[in-house]
Amino acid sequence: MLQTFAYVRAGSLNDAVKQLDGPGARVHAGGTDLLGCLRDDVMSAEKVVSISRLDDLRGITPAADGGLRIGALTTIADLAAHPGIAEKYAALAQAAAVVASPQLRNQGTIGGNLCQRPRCWYFRGDYHCTRKGGDMCYAIGGENQYHAIFGGGACWIVHPSDTAPALVALDAKLRLISAKGARMVPAEKFFVLPDENAQKENVLAPGELVTEILLPPMPAGMKSAYRKVRARGSWDFAMAGMALTLTMKADKVADARIVLSGVAPIPWRLQAVEKLIIGQKLDAKLMTKAADLAVVGAKPLEQNAYKVAMVRGIVAEGLEKLL
Amino acid sequence: MDHDNTDKPAPATPGVSRRGFITSVGTGAIGVAAAASLVSAAPPETQADVVAAGGMSSVSLVVNGRRHTMLVEPRWSLLYVLRDRLGLTGTKIGCERGECGACTVLIDGKARYACMTLAVEADGRDITTIEGLMTGEELGTTQQAFADEDAFQCGYCTPGQVMAAESLLRVNPSPTLDEIRQGMAGNLCRCGAYAHIFKAVAKAADLKRQGR
Ligand SMILES: Cc1cc2nc3c(=O)[nH]c(=O)nc-3n(C[C@H](O)[C@H](O)[C@H](O)COP(=O)(O)OP(=O)(O)OC[C@H]3O[C@@H](n4cnc5c(N)ncnc54)[C@H](O)[C@@H]3O)c2cc1C
Numbered sequence A: 001m002l003q004t005f006a007y008v009r010a011g012s013l014n015d016a017v018k019q020l021d022g023p024g025a026r027v028h029a030g031g032t033d034l035l036g037c038l039r040d041d042v043m044s045a046e047k048v049v050s051i052s053r054l055d056d057l058r059g060i061t062p063a064a065d066g067g068l069r070i071g072a073l074t075t076i077a078d079l080a081a082h083p084g085i086a087e088k089y090a091a092l093a094q095a096a097a098v099v100a101s102p103q104l105r106n107q108g109t110i111g112g113n114l115c116q117r118p119r120c121w122y123f124r125g126d127y128h129c130t131r132k133g134g135d136m137c138y139a140i141g142g143e144n145q146y147h148a149i150f151g152g153g154a155c156w157i158v159h160p161s162d163t164a165p166a167l168v169a170l171d172a173k174l175r176l177i178s179a180k181g182a183r184m185v186p187a188e189k190f191f192v193l194p195d196e197n198a199q200k201e202n203v204l205a206p207g208e209l210v211t212e213i214l215l216p217p218m219p220a221g222m223k224s225a226y227r228k229v230r231a232r233g234s235w236d237f238a239m240a241g242m243a244l245t246l247t248m249k250a251d252k253v254a255d256a257r258i259v260l261s262g263v264a265p266i267p268w269r270l271q272a273v274e275k276l277i278i279g280q281k282l283d284a285k286l287m288t289k290a291a292d293l294a295v296v297g298a299k300p301l302e303q304n305a306y307k308v309a310m311v312r313g314i315v316a317e318g319l320e321k322l323l
Numbered sequence B: 001m002d003h004d005n006t007d008k009p010a011p012a013t014p015g016v017s018r019r020g021f022i023t024s025v026g027t028g029a030i031g032v033a034a035a036a037s038l039v040s041a042a043p044p045e046t047q048a049d050v051v052a053a054g055g056m057s058s059v060s061l062v063v064n065g066r067r068h069t070m071l072v073e074p075r076w077s078l079l080y081v082l083r084d085r086l087g088l089t090g091t092k093i094g095c096e097r098g099e100c101g102a103c104t105v106l107i108d109g110k111a112r113y114a115c116m117t118l119a120v121e122a123d124g125r126d127i128t129t130i131e132g133l134m135t136g137e138e139l140g141t142t143q144q145a146f147a148d149e150d151a152f153q154c155g156y157c158t159p160g161q162v163m164a165a166e167s168l169l170r171v172n173p174s175p176t177l178d179e180i181r182q183g184m185a186g187n188l189c190r191c192g193a194y195a196h197i198f199k200a201v202a203k204a205a206d207l208k209r210q211g212r
């Protein structure tokens, strides 16, 4: 049985924001990550504020600028099944389709998927690690086969979300709201590295909510894809993955965004690789160069050097497939 | 009165089934119809009432076509309420972490994990458990297909598997083997009866297409 908590089902967004303004309050969307965290004592909650009945935050609608607006409460299943997303923002549809299991996709929301807590077994286990306010990352020198190879330092978690790298690659923006007001944050700026703050994964202030995700209009000719490598065929988190967008002009790369999953505490953008290929003809030689450049700066731990080779393979294969 | 049964029973459970009878007898102590709903009564734009820590909230769950109005603690999972409060023990407890699928039920027709759903969150929802697939004493189509194909060994995961299959077939009446595998990916079988489980799902799809 969970610890007791106060509970309120918000009747409006205003109400939710008011209820969340104060210490100890937690947002409940689908609850699929929150309940696991409460059960494992990874997080505590004095008050659970449910936003699950705020139907205005659900659904996918055209945005004024020609892009799409995704309400934060849209389920992962609805996202994966949406024809407009599949057609224009394939990376997001493909990422949503490989999130967790059918049951969790029916219940879990896109907002919750972006704000979920990491899956590091020390963090989820009985360890007072850096991310819980302790002074040690147990993955260093511990069982670290699924941990980060980029962006580590004070903590070596990998960000667990599959949709996050897709949204960063697609240059989405998130709308946030709190008692202090609303703000827009590019998906890329939403996530936080441990060296900046090892106790949270994103820039959300206490009591702040994600209300919607805005996808920009798709540039003509842009293609995108998401590839995920996992340890088994049924549900599992990414060992490594890549969201990729590619816009070609004649036979040259006009634009590209490459973002890795499963290898860093945030969706890991490969800007150097993007620079390398933009303006170039993407032939076999350049793809090999891109793959090599992708892993420059990787710092594998004792048990996860395989991820370096995996990233190299994913990048080379992904570029070739999408071309 | 224990239950407010004014709602029409679902077509799958006409009249009082054996399960339904046990259920209504078994819940006398906790079913409360009269208490005002603390959370669902708030009109939009007004501030909803907070249920205090340790307090109770009235919810109305339509389980297998039968309405139960009862008090629950916000921290109670739907799994706990189904099994320990409503006596519907067909839904199984496994990991309680959303990892195994033993607790799969349908909420508004879609498969979800009852262990990862707070009972307060299911307020007003239509819930179908394995018991709700029966027609009186007769097995439902998907249940029958599992029996016919020997799709289990110990049987512990079976109710969850059947509910996941039921959900899959409602969305996709003619799944390919690969779609069956993906659709059933949220349900583990400790005994490894997967080959038979996938066959049973295909058979259930066949039977349903024949109108059975
Ligand atoms: C067994 C298992 C396997 C999984 N596998 C994968 C996987 O392969 N890939 C993957 O990407 N994910 C995976 N997940 C994570 C799953 O997708 C998330 O749990 C789900 O998307 C969270 O959505 P939710 O609505 O249930 O969030 P909740 O559980 O309600 O919330 C999650 C967290 O985010 C906060 N939150 C929720 N909504 C908002 C909001 N709008 N604004 C601000 N904060 C908010 C909550 O306070 C909470 O801390 C898995 C989860 C489980 C349990």
Ligand code: FES
Binding pocket: B092, B093, B094, B095, B096, B097, B098, B099, B100, B101, B102, B103, B104, B113, B114, B115, B116
């Ligand atoms: S008990 Fe719910 S998924 Fe395992």
Ligand code: FES
Binding pocket: B151, B152, B153, B154, B155, B156, B157, B158, B188, B189, B190, B191, B192, B193
């Ligand atoms: S039949 Fe034993 S767990 Fe599946």
